[in-house]
Amino acid sequence: MNAQPLNDPGPGAAGGCPFGHGEGPRRLFGPDAATDPVGVYERLRDEHGPVAPVLLEGDVAAWLVLGYRDNRRVLDNPRQFTRDARIWRDWREGHIEEMSPLIPMLGWRPDCVSQDGEPHRRLRGAVTDNLLAAAGRGIRRHATHFANKQIDAFAATGRADLVMDYAEYLPMLVLTRVLGLAEAEGRELAESSAQVLKGGEDAVLHDKRIMEILAELAERKRSEPGSDFTSGLIAHGAGLDEAEIVSHLRLVLIAGHTTTSNLLARVLQLVLTDSARLSGLISGELNITGVIEEVMWDSPPLAVLPGRFATSDLELGGHHIQEGDLLVLGLNAGNRDPEVRPDTGVSVQGNQSHLAFSSGAHECPGQNLGLGIIEVAVDVLLHRLPGLRLAVPAGELSSTASTWESRLDSLPVEFPV
Template sequence: MTTQSPDTTPLSAASARGCPMHAAASEGVRPLYGAEAESQPYALYEQLRAEHGEVAPVRLYGDVPAWLILGHRENLEVMRSKNFSSDSRNWHAIRNGTLAPDSPLLPITAWQPLVALTDGTEHARLREAVTEGLAGVNRHRLRRYITRYAARLIDGFAGEGKADLVADFARKLPAFVVAHQLGIPESAALAVGAAVSDMISGGEAALAGNQLVVETVHDLVESRKQQPGDDLASRLLAHPQGLTDEEVRQHLRLILVGALEPTANLIANTLRMILTDSRFRGNLSGGQMTLPDALEQVLWDHPPLAVVPTRWATCDIDVGGTQIAAGDMVMLGLAAGNVDPVIRADADKPVHGNRSHLSFGAGVHECPGQDLGRAIAETGIDLLLERVPDVALSISDDQLQVVGTWMSRRLTGLPVVFKPRRQAAPAAAPQRPRQSVQPEPAPAAAAPAQHRSWRFWRR
């Protein structure tokens, strides 16, 4: 599909000018931020697609111009092409100093020596350490830990006959599991999870949340240098690629942010679909869809991240009929690409067993921890629905609230009711906070679940 570039100047002249998207900040180019855009993002994507095709000019905070990739094929092209860098030092707004020093884009785009923001040999070095560190996770033991933590959380509200499945389950379960895998003590898991949530949502609590995460990973690295364990922090420190202590700290922080919020959103959105969409739940209970298939459907329809703003063109290039100049910011539209009518003529039709969605990216920067997130969501939801098979939403679907930014959206609550039940196992005694990071004992094992009506969902 042919689209019109927001700048009609020839590419060579545009590049030489140093700000080739000057027209993108002009009147008529839609902002990607603001109440309207953030409350109805899919409507905005369709408007942009109708006006510009698969690549659209948009404005960010401070009238900063950027390109938003809307097409599924075009997103993959940008993800896999060497003509687009994840290093923001290629951005003309950074090179020329035109980005305001207090721009809210800086915390997201400022370059750091991280696997997500590097290219070439340096990226390969960091990527090897991270992927091999994650590969050291024992999957059988991981499933046991997820089950035990999930059982403990369910026991916390099973006797009440009501719960908020976002606050009481979806946000807590990833915090416990991911913290354990990294080596963070269980006593600190929920505080770290809340801090990451504050970082993502922004506002006054963002700086304090970031500080707590920084202090936690600093203490973790210092502890594991003295006493290595079977955890990701220890594996990164010992990896042959020789990561510095600061590189290990930064990557542990990156993994916390990259794992907790998306996994919590995946659990919450899947539970919402099960509780509110009779056709979705019917496909599950009737056996036409397994729980892993249900997760993939949610990843198609509600990706944890809607937009990834970390690509910059390294040369003048055509994408989807649009001319993009070297130094332009190019944002991956994951949510928009997942509903591209070229590949999904009927967006309401289930996509069974299809993992070609964009939610985890593609190419050299594809999310290395996606299997961990899937395992937490699948195992946790499976156990929840076994233990509380009569769970039902206590309010109407239109009363549920979703908040978000131009990058992501989150369900604020999911209040449910069910018949009160006894605990499956005695709750583990709370542990005293510790001054230093030490290996945690395994949580108490859960007794066999009493309800098996949902077990056939699992493959």
């Protein structure tokens, strides 16, 4: 196995292609994918079945897994589908450019997401232990503080955009407290984190800036430890080295911010476009957990999860997958698979078998932290701003998708003051 870091791909031209079967891979980005990603997934399903050949940014070839059961097979079988990108054939053959916007999402790093087996267990244990400790130190208290602080900034105006004024920054402000960062760094980190998920030519530069800030944090916490995630990671018995510490800080920061902010915006969208849900939450007759479950089925915060790599030649979804091929997991498409969910209008409350948090050994370890932030954020907002309502017709709300996610563009609201 090549141990060379994935952000040092070596010489070679871009544009490797693993298919070689005459299929016509569809680009998983561009105008149609940005405005109607679900439509793209369904067309791919119709054309290719539960697994489809696609091209990612830079015309990088991949297999998009669309079927629910196929997603579970990939996620639950690390021996066949590893997260270790060092076996990615296109990278090993020099087809991935050094500044590819895919590198921040797919590249190998010394973190638990990039490894399987014993290295994964050692590193994930350190992350899980410290996430549990962070939750015990008052995630909901931090979320309440910052939710009120965000609302204070617009409460007297009678109007707000709940994406930019609330959902986009609230999770990051909580995470700065958890990691031991200064609150002032939250906005810069939120913007850089969003750019990493968005992709494009600046993704690598924003990722580098995040790493610089977190390296400075780790250095500071070695000499000035506190009761925060960073200090706990440094002191953990797993004995993480400097690169492992900074890589895990990055992992928690980016994954925690982007998924939680996106999910919070979608939950608020669902609540504010359905008067029955809104009144039920305000009166206490409806539990916010059920609303969150609906959103995780229909609009998971990561629509496409990067990525897995075939460890040998095999068949998946009727296609021949070659060793070293890249697979990306269609979490949104899998949740909508007509074979397991023939009627998307049927209630899914109480059904937690969605793919929103991934599955298997790499299932999101911080999901309870994110859900806690969202529950507090919705509760504080609805009780601070009685009479909250959409300021535009629901049909005017729009979203923009990148390769990995579909984000609500804005959520304009108004309320009496």
